[in-house]
Amino acid sequence: MNKPLILLGGGQQASVIAEILLSEGRNLVAxxxxxxxxxxxxxxxxxxxxxDDELLKxxxxxxxxxxxxxxxxxxxxxxxxxxxxxxxxxxxxxxxxSPHAILSRYLALEEGVQIMAGAIIQTNATIGKNCLINTGVxxxxxxxxxxxxxxxxxxxxxxxxxxxxRVHIGTGANIIQGIKIGYGAVIGAGTSIVRDVAAGQVVxxxxxxxxx
Amino acid sequence: MNKPLILLGGGQQASVIAEILLSEGRNLVAxxxxxxxxxxxxxxxxxxxxxDDELLKxxxxxxxxxxxxxxxxxxxxxxxxxxxxxxxxxxxxxxxxSPHAILSRYLALEEGVQIMAGAIIQTNATIGKNCLINTGVxxxxxxxxxxxxxxxxxxxxxxxxxxxxRVHIGTGANIIQGIKIGYGAVIGAGTSIVRDVAAGQVVxxxxxxxxx
Amino acid sequence: MNKPLILLGGGQQASVIAEILLSEGRNLVAxxxxxxxxxxxxxxxxxxxxxDDELLKxxxxxxxxxxxxxxxxxxxxxxxxxxxxxxxxxxxxxxxxSPHAILSRYLALEEGVQIMAGAIIQTNATIGKNCLINTGVxxxxxxxxxxxxxxxxxxxxxxxxxxxxRVHIGTGANIIQGIKIGYGAVIGAGTSIVRDVAAGQVVxxxxxxxxx
Numbered sequence: 001m002n003k004p005l006i007l008l009g010g011g012q013q014a015s016v017i018a019e020i021l022l023s024e025g026r027n028l029v030a031x032x033x034x035x036x037x038x039x040x041x042x043x044x045x046x047x048x049x050x051x052d053d054e055l056l057k058x059x060x061x062x063x064x065x066x067x068x069x070x071x072x073x074x075x076x077x078x079x080x081x082x083x084x085x086x087x088x089x090x091x092x093x094x095x096x097x098s099p100h101a102i103l104s105r106y107l108a109l110e111e112g113v114q115i116m117a118g119a120i121i122q123t124n125a126t127i128g129k130n131c132l133i134n135t136g137v138x139x140x141x142x143x144x145x146x147x148x149x150x151x152x153x154x155x156x157x158x159x160x161x162x163x164x165x166r167v168h169i170g171t172g173a174n175i176i177q178g179i180k181i182g183y184g185a186v187i188g189a190g191t192s193i194v195r196d197v198a199a200g201q202v203v204x205x206x207x208x209x210x211x212x
Numbered sequence: 213m214n215k216p217l218i219l220l221g222g223g224q225q226a227s228v229i230a231e232i233l234l235s236e237g238r239n240l241v242a243x244x245x246x247x248x249x250x251x252x253x254x255x256x257x258x259x260x261x262x263x264d265d266e267l268l269k270x271x272x273x274x275x276x277x278x279x280x281x282x283x284x285x286x287x288x289x290x291x292x293x294x295x296x297x298x299x300x301x302x303x304x305x306x307x308x309x310s311p312h313a314i315l316s317r318y319l320a321l322e323e324g325v326q327i328m329a330g331a332i333i334q335t336n337a338t339i340g341k342n343c344l345i346n347t348g349v350x351x352x353x354x355x356x357x358x359x360x361x362x363x364x365x366x367x368x369x370x371x372x373x374x375x376x377x378r379v380h381i382g383t384g385a386n387i388i389q390g391i392k393i394g395y396g397a398v399i400g401a402g403t404s405i406v407r408d409v410a411a412g413q414v415v416x417x418x419x420x421x422x423x424x
Numbered sequence: 425m426n427k428p429l430i431l432l433g434g435g436q437q438a439s440v441i442a443e444i445l446l447s448e449g450r451n452l453v454a455x456x457x458x459x460x461x462x463x464x465x466x467x468x469x470x471x472x473x474x475x476d477d478e479l480l481k482x483x484x485x486x487x488x489x490x491x492x493x494x495x496x497x498x499x500x501x502x503x504x505x506x507x508x509x510x511x512x513x514x515x516x517x518x519x520x521x522s523p524h525a526i527l528s529r530y531l532a533l534e535e536g537v538q539i540m541a542g543a544i545i546q547t548n549a550t551i552g553k554n555c556l557i558n559t560g561v562x563x564x565x566x567x568x569x570x571x572x573x574x575x576x577x578x579x580x581x582x583x584x585x586x587x588x589x590r591v592h593i594g595t596g597a598n599i600i601q602g603i604k605i606g607y608g609a610v611i612g613a614g615t616s617i618v619r620d621v622a623a624g625q626v627v628x629x630x631x632x633x634x635x636x
Contacts, residue, residue, distance in 0.1 A: 012583055016547045016565050019528060042530060042547065071583075073601075100526045100544070102312045102329050104231060106254060117526050118544045118562070120312070120330045120347055123228045123254065135544055136562045136580065138330070138348045138365050141228050153562050154580030154598060156348065156366030156384045158401075159224055159283075172580045172598030172616065174366060174384030174402040177285075189582075190598040190616025192384065192402025192417055205616050314524045314541050316443060318466060332524070332542045332559055335440045335466065350542070350560045350577050353440050368560065368578030368596045370613075371436055371495075386578060386596030386614040389497075404596065404614025404629055 004029040005094055006059060007069045008082055010037050010048070014069030016116065018042040020098050021067065029064065030055070056089065065094040068112060072132050072150030074168045074186045074202075080148040083112060083130040093130065101133075110147070128165065140177070152189070164199065216241040217306055218267060219281045220294055222249050222260070226281030229326065230254040232310050233279065241276065242267070268301065277306040280324060284344050284362030286380045286398045286414075292360040295324060295342040305342065313345075322359070340377065352389070364401070376411065428453040429518055430479060431493045432506055434461050434472070438493030441538065442466040444522050445491065453488065454479070476506075480513065489518040492536060496556050496574030498592045498610045498626075504572040507536060507554040517554065525557075534571070552589065564601070576613070588623065 005026055007014055010033025019042045021028050030047040032055055037043045049055050066086055070079040083093060093112030097103065100117035107121055110129040115121065118136040125139050128147035133139065135153040143157050146165040151157070154172035163169075163181040170189035181187070182199030191205050217238055219226055222245025231254045233240050242259040244267055249255045261267050278298055282291040295305060305324030309315065312329035319333055322341040327333065330348040337351050340359035345351065347365040355369050358377040363369070366384035375381075375393040382401035393399070394411030403417050429450055431438055434457025443466045445452050454471040456479055461467045473479050490510055494503040507517060517536030521527065524541035531545055534553040539545065542560040549563050552571035557563065559577040567581050570589040575581070578596035587593075587605040594613035605611070606623030615629050 012548070012565050015530070019530065019547050023529075040530070040548065105235075106227070106231065106252070117546070118330070118542070122329070122347060123231050124224070124252065135546060135564060136348075136560075140347060140365050141224050153564050153582055158365055158383045171582045171600050172384070172596070176383050176401045188616070189600045189618060190402075190614075192400070194401060317447075318439070318443065318464070330542070334541070334559060335443050336436070336464065348560075352559060352577050353436050370577055370595045384596070388595050388613045402614075404612070406613060 002027075003063065003065045003094075005067050006049070006055060006064050007031045007043070007046075007067045008086075009033060009069030009071075010035060010041075010043055011069070011071065013071035015041045015043060017067060017069050017096055017114065018046075020096055020116075023099065028067075030059075031069070052085070061090045061092070065092050066112075067094050067096060068114070068130060068132075072152075072168065074170075079132070079150075080130065080166060083148070104141075116153075122159075146183075214239075215275065215277045215306075217279050218261070218271060218276050219243040219255070219258075219279045220298075221245060221281030221283075222247060222253075222255055223281070223283065225283035227253045227255060228328065229279060229281050229308055230258075232308055232328075235311065240279075242271075243281070264297070273302045273304070277304050278324075279306050279308060280326070280342060280344075284364075284380065286382075291344070291362075292342065292378060295360070316353075328365075334371075358395075426451075427487065427489045427518075429491050430473070430483060430488050431455040431467070431470075431491045432510075433457060433493030433495075434459060434465075434467055435493070435495065437495035439465045439467060440540065441491060441493050441520055442470075444520055444540075447523065452491075454483075455493070476509070485513065485515045489516050490536075491518050491520060492538070492554060492556075496576075496592065498594075503556070503574075504554065504590060507572070528565075540577075546583075570607075 032049045096114045098117040101115045102120040104123045106123045108126040112130045113127045115133045116135040119133050121139045122141040125143045127145045131149045137151045138156040140159040142160040144162045146163050148166045150168045152171045155169050157175045158177040160178045164183040166184045169187045173187045173191045175193045181197045184200050185197045186202045188204030244261045308326045310329040313327045314332040316335045318335045320338040324342045325339050327345045328347040331345050333351045334353040337355045339357045343361045349363045350368040352371040354372040356374045358375050360378045362380045364383045367381045369387045370389040372390045376395040378396045381399040385399045385403045387405045393409045396412050397409045398414045400416030456473045520538045522541040525539045526544040528547045530547045532550040536554045537551050539557045540559040543557050545563045546565040549567045551569045555573045561575045562580040564583040566584040568586045570587050572590045574592045576595045579593045581599045582601040584602045588607040590608045593611045597611045597615045599617045605621045609621045610626045612628030
């Protein structure tokens, strides 16, 4: 568990992740980023690898663990694809749990789960591999979250919500208790979900803005 | 205040409550539950009473305090009825405050109040008896919450909101400053409340979901 | 930074601010309030000045710092005007950061910023002078908040949101990533913002409540 870490991605999401790792004194030895790193970033000064090939050539899967630093945006699958790509090569992903998250002791967290500051995961919840549980998200008791989910900042899932894989729940959306959400569904920012959502469905708030 | 505790209910909400009690080293001597307890629950291994009669027969009101472990769902009054039933028999209810809740030092909390992880109660608020202030709820300064209220996960009450008894505010609903909500009103998940709500009123978001 | 403090305002918002200052052992020597202070307030017992003139006459700008205790409500500019009035007289405003807020170490916070309990400010965010970041607000990575903004309780700003000066974002509103909000805009409680908002615009949820 305490192997040196390599971060995939050098952008804004990677900076948030890096700040957590550095605050915990984790040994972050390199970052994979085709672009230069901002000098103001927590990543400044860390060895930069310009490609996945450079990583694969120089770091054995026995010597390091990976951290996914790619953001999660609907329609962009890079975050999920990178996880599968490196997993297929035998690499393992470390989890990243903010010291400011609140976690029940009765949880099942799978490989590479990331839980940001202020997120709360309640009793008997399950979080699938490579999920990003973002800032201030609430996952209530007995929720079962599939693999490769993104729960955006401020999302609230009430008790016993179940999601399939690759579900995206947008900023501040609210899901009532017992709802099931299918594979690849996208829930728009601020939407309240009170009925089950089918696989592939995109749900957004309707005409809910008036300009005065 | 440090009497042994008996938990009413053995379901999902009871597990969340039990985790708080056990993390604080409280002496939880029994749980009342007609159903068997899951072996994965924080309640596993605690003495089970199958009925209220078994409790009344075996535990004197001088020797124990009760904890309400029943969930709060609109249209189901068991949580409120049990509180009144045992109160009428002279039993007292202990409060349950998560160590991860943030409480002002200038509050009035009545008997049996329950405040879950991440909830924030600001200066000069009042919370009535048997209220469940759920995960991540914000109760701003000078709010006055009646008895038997349920504020579901992610609810935000801005300053000086007043609620009567038996009010249910659903997942992630937002109430602006100074609003008054009448007896027994139900506010649907994700609703924004900007005008006072009459007693018995049910308010839900209108047609705010589009399927793409 | 450790000069004695004088609080402008003696109302409800001032009580929340005062509780933070007192919990940190800050030296609060006076409060400016034309009205009497409630005996239940954290401000009870603190010397009261009845007017700005009394402050200006008795306290030199070298000896004290000010704290803005005026609430922020759309259409009421007193909070912003007082800051400018005293700044023009050469006085300086102290910042107020709740010990229960979660702040990245990579932030730029300007003069007089106030951050309430449970608020989370992520990596590389910027907060302009005299902003009130209220209870439980989420400001994600790389947001740039102008001067004199009020982010009401429960607001969520996803990454890289930019606001101009004097923006008001209402209770529980959600702003998706990358949005720009113009000078003086008002975002109504619970609104989801998915497009840029022009200067002076007022945006509220449309007809989103049904009474059953």
